[in-house]
Amino acid sequence: MGVKMNAEKFVVDLVVKKCSGANHADINCDSSLSSLPLGSLKVLEIVHEIESKYAIDIDEKQLFEIEKVGDLVNLVSGVGSE
Secondary structure, eight states, X not given: OHHHHHHHHHHHHHHHHXXXXXXXXXXXXXXXXXXXXXXXXXXXXXXXXXXXXXXXXXXXXXXXXXXXXXXXXXXXXXXXXX
16 A cells, blocks of 8 residues: 555656646546646656656556556556556
């Protein structure tokens, strides 16, 4: 549970940082990435920072399955369970 909570905080903080004008009250794991002021480049920057922090590789197929902030969290927490 600790890994998921840490991953969730990191990912939400990162998304808030990349969304201009957004704050933590606006974004949670159920937030749709398409509803946020994020372009494709910012989403890729978020993915890159997640890969760097957690020393993981997110493959291209996984990128197309990401729809919500929680999907990004699950990519991180899923690594520990493999």
